[in-house]
Amino acid sequence: MSTLPAGLDRWLSERRDQVDAALQAWLRRADTPGPLARAMEYSVTAGGKRLRPLLVLAAADAAAESLGAKPEAAMHLAMPAACAVELIHTYSLVHDDLPAMDDDTMRRGRPTAHVVFGEGMAILSGDALLTEAFRLLAREPEAAPGAPPDLAARKLETIRTIAEAAGAAGMVGGQAIDLDAAAPGAPPLDVAGLRQMHARKTGALIAGSAAAGAIMAGAPSAVVEAIGTYGRHLGLAFQIVDDVLDVEGATADLGKTAGKDAAAGKPTYPAFHGVADSKRLARESVDRALASLAGVNIDGQLPAIARWVISRTH
């Protein structure tokens, strides 16, 4: 994180702490049987970049600024969505790591959930994280004096956006394409197929996170759409960088097994384009993300976050 500008670094780390505190508070408020609660908390508190919730909050902040609204109010409105997308991201990692899927034993530097709690409890903890995300979105923030009159409509639109990003047309659909392509005898993905797979598997929830922040802040639909487009391009850049890191990074830095995709014969951007051209593609994707913001005069921390994504080393 040393490559970050100091202002962004502080902004991100303050928001990350707020998200972590809100996540823990939410998890503990639910009436959850002990073993399930421990499995859920284990995965949620394993750390991670918190990219998706930070995008929710940064998008809400930037949208509020452009509307002349108070940033604190936008944070309050968007925090449940920030937590929800992290719960969803976490569940997807827990299920993705299962023996029947990627069969990963290490994640974020710790044994994966099924190694610690068993496969059955890992599956259930993922199911519970996903369901609790929607419970949170439906419940919070509660209508209270001073709340926007269209709060219920914003919440419904946020639920719709996040469910679409996470569901059959989005994240889970992308995982299914990935799994199907890895089946014995299946034809390998070509460049277009790889891009399509990643657009769903990673891009959709990143784009949905950015859009959700804008929706909760009350942005008009053109701004929501432009911020969603920013998120889609950012998601592609993020995935390319991830593929490059998988080739270049060391296991200790990543907190997960490096070179695993290549070893498994999975298609990656560097495999198709080489490392140098992959990095160029990531930069171009970030440029497109920034152009989408500029088109509606939105900035805040969003441009800096996009640059952070391609400068990261883990």
Next chain:
Amino acid sequence: MSTLPAGLDRWLSERRDQVDAALQAWLRRADTPGPLARAMEYSVTAGGKRLRPLLVLAAADAAAESLGAKPEAAMHLAMPAACAVELIHTYSLVHDDLPAMDDDTMRRGRPTAHVVFGEGMAILSGDALLTEAFRLLAREPEAAPGAPPDLAARKLETIRTIAEAAGAAGMVGGQAIDLDAAAPGAPPLDVAGLRQMHARKTGALIAGSAAAGAIMAGAPSAVVEAIGTYGRHLGLAFQIVDDVLDVEGATADLGKTAGKDAAAGKPTYPAFHGVADSKRLARESVDRALASLAGVNIDGQLPAIARWVISRTH
């Protein structure tokens, strides 16, 4: 089904056809990659009693009648929730049947999803069914001329109710208790623990289904609560009957392996109370369900459905 009064039989079978048609239409509307779409449709179209969606619709119908509202309008408002609870019930069966959970190879007279599509795709199809349920609840019915002015609030309350019933405090929580009690060396559940486990695992979603129908029809909160209480008692009766059928029924009738719970040493109502007293407990639970409805002057098809639940043979 020969024990059903003809009027209820026709009502149930007409509604069941409507739910089946709506479910298929919804699944096909999503932009879902082929293998995932096939796995989702396989499980959703496997049949089943459709108890939960029928409860949603019957509760909406009964609530509308007591409000003097048109039953067709209530059906339209409640149909998305009816489909959503069936999607959630179906996902829970798919995950419950996995080798890491109950390890069942037959369900509703057909091979289970993981036998046909593989474990990974079965896990993903469950994840997608759960997510699509919330997408459906957030989207439909759309606001249109003639829609109730508080439609958004009803939808949010329905999402909250169903997420609570399906999540860590409800269905998934119950499955976690069940799984945990089956672990080697774990103390077996006592009567209270068994009841608690079933109240979450089966009762919560049945109660949530009934409550959701009432909410979508615009029932006042006292009626929603009474219908939810009816659902909780009905859920307990349903589970007791399920346990009795597991002891008494033949595999062909049930479409799943009979005597499996007893063989696995799982606690059941007949194991604690014997078959005759278990049947009496189920009848008493139905009586309490009916009393809850009578307290708010609600009937419609709800009392007959409660009686159907304890008269069923599969």
